Amino acid sequence: MNQLTAHKEEYTRNQADLYLAFELGSKEWKLGFSVGFGQRPRERTVLAGDLVGVRREIERAKERFSLSGEVRVLSCYEAGRDGFWLHRYLVHLGVRNLVVDSSSVEVNRRARRAKTDRMDLRKLVSMLMRYENGERKLWSVVRVPTVEQEDSRQLHRELSALRGERTRHINRIKGLLASYGVRMRVDRGFLGRLETKRLWDGRPVPLGLKRRLVREYERLEMVKRQIEQVEAERGDLVRTSGTQDVEKVRQLLDLRGIGINSAWLYVMEFFGWRAFRNRREVGALAGLTPTPHQSGDEAWERGISKAGNRYIRSMAIQIAWAWLRWQPQSKLSRWYEQRFGNGSPRLRRIGIVALARKLLVDLWRYLQHGVIPQGAELKA
Numbered sequence: 001m002n003q004l005t006a007h008k009e010e011y012t013r014n015q016a017d018l019y020l021a022f023e024l025g026s027k028e029w030k031l032g033f034s035v036g037f038g039q040r041p042r043e044r045t046v047l048a049g050d051l052v053g054v055r056r057e058i059e060r061a062k063e064r065f066s067l068s069g070e071v072r073v074l075s076c077y078e079a080g081r082d083g084f085w086l087h088r089y090l091v092h093l094g095v096r097n098l099v100v101d102s103s104s105v106e107v108n109r110r111a112r113r114a115k116t117d118r119m120d121l122r123k124l125v126s127m128l129m130r131y132e133n134g135e136r137k138l139w140s141v142v143r144v145p146t147v148e149q150e151d152s153r154q155l156h157r158e159l160s161a162l163r164g165e166r167t168r169h170i171n172r173i174k175g176l177l178a179s180y181g182v183r184m185r186v187d188r189g190f191l192g193r194l195e196t197k198r199l200w201d202g203r204p205v206p207l208g209l210k211r212r213l214v215r216e217y218e219r220l221e222m223v224k225r226q227i228e229q230v231e232a233e234r235g236d237l238v239r240t241s242g243t244q245d246v247e248k249v250r251q252l253l254d255l256r257g258i259g260i261n262s263a264w265l266y267v268m269e270f271f272g273w274r275a276f277r278n279r280r281e282v283g284a285l286a287g288l289t290p291t292p293h294q295s296g297d298e299a300w301e302r303g304i305s306k307a308g309n310r311y312i313r314s315m316a317i318q319i320a321w322a323w324l325r326w327q328p329q330s331k332l333s334r335w336y337e338q339r340f341g342n343g344s345p346r347l348r349r350i351g352i353v354a355l356a357r358k359l360l361v362d363l364w365r366y367l368q369h370g371v372i373p374q375g376a377e378l379k380a
Helices: 051-064 085-093 117-132 147-151 154-178 190-196 207-240 244-253 260-271 279-286 310-326 331-340 345-369
Strands: 002-006 009-013 017-024 028-034 042-047 072-078 096-100 290-295 298-304
Touching: 017 051, 017 117, 028 051, 028 117, 042 051, 051 085, 072 085, 072 117, 085 096, 096 117, 154 207, 154 260, 154 310, 190 207, 207 244, 207 260, 244 260, 244 345, 260 310, 260 345, 279 310, 279 345, 310 331, 310 345, 331 345
Parallel strands: 017 072, 072 096
Antiparallel strands: 002 009, 017 028, 028 042, 290 298
């Protein structure tokens, strides 16, 4: 066993590996280096995005720990604002990097606990060493998409954001009118009706409010035009593209109850590039897995984990309700009606989550192996 000394501390390592953890911030990055357990990491700080500084600190750490230039460097950081570009850069340098799901990093369970970037950095270094020494279930490692796969997710995410903006503009217009006791539909003829609208006492809409409503409506119209443009772009891709992902979108569209919004989202966000090995991984990534709690004689269910992809989880619930309407003779629909059909509204809502998970698994098998969900009908 090698004995290394740095900063008057005794460093012990079992193999010639350099461990590196990043704590990424908007202004600066903290780097923690180590070569083994039982030591305080070597901590350094660089400006956010300073790749030259990162490379320089890696070389200095090798010198400090008396490591050769060809030593393996193992690194990790939490998935977040900086995405995957740093991972690609580190891999380009020859570093073996892991992008970790931040919600899977273990924390102290005390009600109040100290939390600083330095403590988080030391925790990441320690967990990286434990993971590389065999504790494979210590945390969840994110599957990193290629640049092309990551780019394919922009279309539906932009569309989701635009639809949210459209709803906010409409609600803001209705809220402003409601504060004066006015009720109006926000449609194509809105501005014309606004000119002739009267308050409860017969007075016209105040000038300041009218001008604000006109500007708000113009922003709403701009968002609607962008939604139409994005939807048209997506429609052109579905009709003309020959990529494998778009072929899967067309395959999903063959099923009754599956529309363009859900088919595109399922493939580009979920089924297109992720390598699922079994149904448990499908449910876990969607956040639709149960979370039982058992302690002694006490046992209860705390609901679904909600630790997965929020886009998929929301859409899966919507499609589960649509599946009951458009595929009433399928095996899944009959299972739901037998078990939850006569239950209370609360029980039906619980059951729809179970149906959503089962349906996701069946759709994965349909795309992966061509197995149509039992009893499901295809579109004419």
